[in-house]
Amino acid sequence: MEVEQLLCSIDGTLKDALEAINRGKKGTTFIVNERRELQGVIVDGDIRRLLLSGKTLSDKIQENLNPQYVYMTEKDDAIEIIEKFSSKIRIIPIVNESNQVVNYYEYNKRISIPVSKPELKGNEFKYLTDAFLSTWVSSTGKYIDMFEENFANYCGVKYGVAVSNGTAALHLALLALGIRAGDEVIVPDITFAATINAVLYVGATPVIVDIEKDSWCINPDEIEKAITPKTKAVIPVHIYGQPCNMKKIMHIANKYNLFVIEDCAEAHGAAFEQRLVGSFGDISCFSFFGNKVITTGEGGMCLTDSEELNNRIRLLKDHGMSKERKYYHEIIGYNYRMTNLQAAIGMAQLEKIDVMLEKRNELEEMYRTILGSIPFIEFQYILEDRQKIAWLVTVLVPEHMREICMKELKRAGIDVRPFFIPLSEMEIYREYVFSNQNSVELSKQGFSLPTSLDITSEDVLRMKEVLAKLI
Ligand SMILES: *Cc1c(COP(=O)(O)O)cnc(C)c1O
Numbered sequence: 001m002e003v004e005q006l007l008c009s010i011d012g013t014l015k016d017a018l019e020a021i022n023r024g025k026k027g028t029t030f031i032v033n034e035r036r037e038l039q040g041v042i043v044d045g046d047i048r049r050l051l052l053s054g055k056t057l058s059d060k061i062q063e064n065l066n067p068q069y070v071y072m073t074e075k076d077d078a079i080e081i082i083e084k085f086s087s088k089i090r091i092i093p094i095v096n097e098s099n100q101v102v103n104y105y106e107y108n109k110r111i112s113i114p115v116s117k118p119e120l121k122g123n124e125f126k127y128l129t130d131a132f133l134s135t136w137v138s139s140t141g142k143y144i145d146m147f148e149e150n151f152a153n154y155c156g157v158k159y160g161v162a163v164s165n166g167t168a169a170l171h172l173a174l175l176a177l178g179i180r181a182g183d184e185v186i187v188p189d190i191t192f193a194a195t196i197n198a199v200l201y202v203g204a205t206p207v208i209v210d211i212e213k214d215s216w217c218i219n220p221d222e223i224e225k226a227i228t229p230k231t232k233a234v235i236p237v238h239i240y241g242q243p244c245n246m247k248k249i250m251h252i253a254n255k256y257n258l259f260v261i262e263d264c265a266e267a268h269g270a271a272f273e274q275r276l277v278g279s280f281g282d283i284s285c286f287s288f289f290g291n292k293v294i295t296t297g298e299g300g301m302c303l304t305d306s307e308e309l310n311n312r313i314r315l316l317k318d319h320g321m322s323k324e325r326k327y328y329h330e331i332i333g334y335n336y337r338m339t340n341l342q343a344a345i346g347m348a349q350l351e352k353i354d355v356m357l358e359k360r361n362e363l364e365e366m367y368r369t370i371l372g373s374i375p376f377i378e379f380q381y382i383l384e385d386r387q388k389i390a391w392l393v394t395v396l397v398p399e400h401m402r403e404i405c406m407k408e409l410k411r412a413g414i415d416v417r418p419f420f421i422p423l424s425e426m427e428i429y430r431e432y433v434f435s436n437q438n439s440v441e442l443s444k445q446g447f448s449l450p451t452s453l454d455i456t457s458e459d460v461l462r463m464k465e466v467l468a469k470l471i
Helices: 014-024 044-052 078-084 124-133 142-155 166-176 194-201 220-226 246-256 307-317 340-351 353-371 399-411 437-443 457-468
Strands: 007-009 028-032 038-043 091-095 101-106 159-163 184-188 205-209 231-234 259-263 283-287 300-304 394-396 446-448
Touching: 007 014, 014 028, 014 038, 014 044, 028 101, 038 044, 038 091, 124 340, 142 159, 142 300, 142 340, 159 166, 159 307, 159 340, 166 194, 166 259, 166 283, 166 300, 166 307, 184 194, 194 205, 205 220, 220 246, 231 246, 246 259, 300 307, 340 353, 353 457, 399 446, 399 457
Parallel strands: 007 028, 184 205, 184 231, 231 259, 259 283
Antiparallel strands: 028 038, 091 101, 159 300, 283 300, 394 446
16 A cells, blocks of 8 residues: 555644544554654544543644654664564554655564464365265264375375374384384484384383484484394484485394384475385374474374284274274274364375475575575585475574574564474483484574465565674
8 A cells, every 4th residue: 555545634633634544444644744754643542542532523633643653764674663563553654864754564464474384275175174064074084095095105105094193103103013111212312202202102212312413314323323132113203304314224224123113294205315205114104283294283194015014003093993893902002093174184285295395495495595695504404315305494503693593583573493402401301312412512503494385585585684684
């Protein structure tokens, strides 16, 4: 809208001001003199208060102007603007050097950018409605079968079992492989807590090992060093969209006869030597939480090429109930089922996963191009043997600068998320540490930038402006 629409002459009456507010449809009018110099701001609430205090609409604006009002000059930068907005102030006039109104800022959603936001503009609502109207709202229904089959297909794996969330998928994987008390399972120090918690759920002992400096993923050499006669499995986590070195990990697993459970919660569609993650391990686990590459609200999936493991996971996730004999329970199972409603959303997300991954890649490229000129910023390495995806675009800055970078970005309305805290730095997991040198070092330097599909180059330029000031 043109700023003209928001102006009102100081020579007018309160009625004129009210008309200007009405015309501009923004609840505000900027009061100017004949040279267009800003004299004050009146909002609809001001008029209401004046009328209640006994003024009338024919009273002059001149005598009723509040001397305190907020304005900006053309030179003010983004952060100062955002600081001036409050729950009451939504529109701020901008003046030039001669105090003439030239434009205005309006508070809108884009002022605040979240770290992540699902994209639900495809067939999500349509399929969800379809599932709803079918009355198959629980864990039976066509979308469950479709989602399992199609997602497994997408990853190049034979069987998919949809479950209630990614943590349940990890728990089921460990149960299905028979991991239990007395066994050791190797996990990376940098991951979401669900990875290690699942190991503890089955009573096994987690062994936390260090990550690689370049990939930020579990270091295969450290896996080998941590192996004992009790080691039964390893859970490589493809972190922030970066695939682990699956060649080395599979080699070690074969050599020492270990199970491999891939934690793919952050890397749908990523690949190692052109082969998709999730297709290497005995079982791989995905999450479809709201901030993951595709979402079902809450949800997860186990993938496996083994018919036996597929059957076992299905049994475990559905109360251990016999397939042949209903309500006869063969083992103590769980209720870790996904609903048809969730799977309906999942199907719509899966239809466009490649398009969404491509857009995420373009966003990461844009970040690398625009923020790449800031000397203290380092991105996650792109390694020749792996095709990473952009889950959360994550950067490293010198340790002493991380807090100020995050603070300034947040002050400018850009939400950022700190790097994972190493498991080894949390009281409840400390006793399980084997090695953690790189993880401790890197975690103090990293944070994730907003990574959702509607982020524009203007947004990234705004981030650059904020960060460039810190050089
Ligand atoms: C998100 C995540 C999980 C857990 O997924 P939920 O669906 O939230 O239970 C597990 N591992 C990693 C690495 C994750 O990022």
